[in-house]
Amino acid sequence: MNSPRSARLALAFLCVAALTIGLTAAAVPRTFYDDFPFITAWVSLLPPYNEHLVTDVGGLYLGFAVLFAWAAWTLEATLVRAACAGWLLAATLHLIFHAGHLEGFGSADAIAEIASLALLLVPPPIAIWGVAGAAVPRPPGAAPG
Numbered sequence: 001m002n003s004p005r006s007a008r009l010a011l012a013f014l015c016v017a018a019l020t021i022g023l024t025a026a027a028v029p030r031t032f033y034d035d036f037p038f039i040t041a042w043v044s045l046l047p048p049y050n051e052h053l054v055t056d057v058g059g060l061y062l063g064f065a066v067l068f069a070w071a072a073w074t075l076e077a078t079l080v081r082a083a084c085a086g087w088l089l090a091a092t093l094h095l096i097f098h099a100g101h102l103e104g105f106g107s108a109d110a111i112a113e114i115a116s117l118a119l120l121l122v123p124p125p126i127a128i129w130g131v132a133g134a135a136v137p138r139p140p141g142a143a144p145g
Helices: 004-027 029-035 051-074 077-099 107-119 123-130
Strands: none
Touching: 004 029, 004 051, 004 077, 004 123, 029 051, 051 077, 077 107, 077 123
16 A cells, blocks of 8 residues: 655655755855754854855755655655665764764754754655555566566
């Protein structure tokens, strides 16, 4: 049983999250560093500022936004699974890093940061479940079987 609507909603959520982070980091890296996530400032608690690193992170998130938008549009199962697997790896490593680097954070900010990073691990399994049972095409030239 699959749920294309659940998959699309999960992928759209990830696309918006990746766009928000990616556009800010790529277009205004100093603002991203000083002010992100805008309700409070978390990134600047992990100095020093590095414009190259911040804009590269922006590009990475924008790349994921493209993949999520494409996957949400087509619901091609292999693309959904690949984009979600890549995101889960990157987001898990990101969460692990931040969980070990909370010095300088107040309790509320530490909890909010870890919760928001953990929240980004929820949509990929929903999207993968949403395309479960969809045909997985064989690679070109692969023998039937």
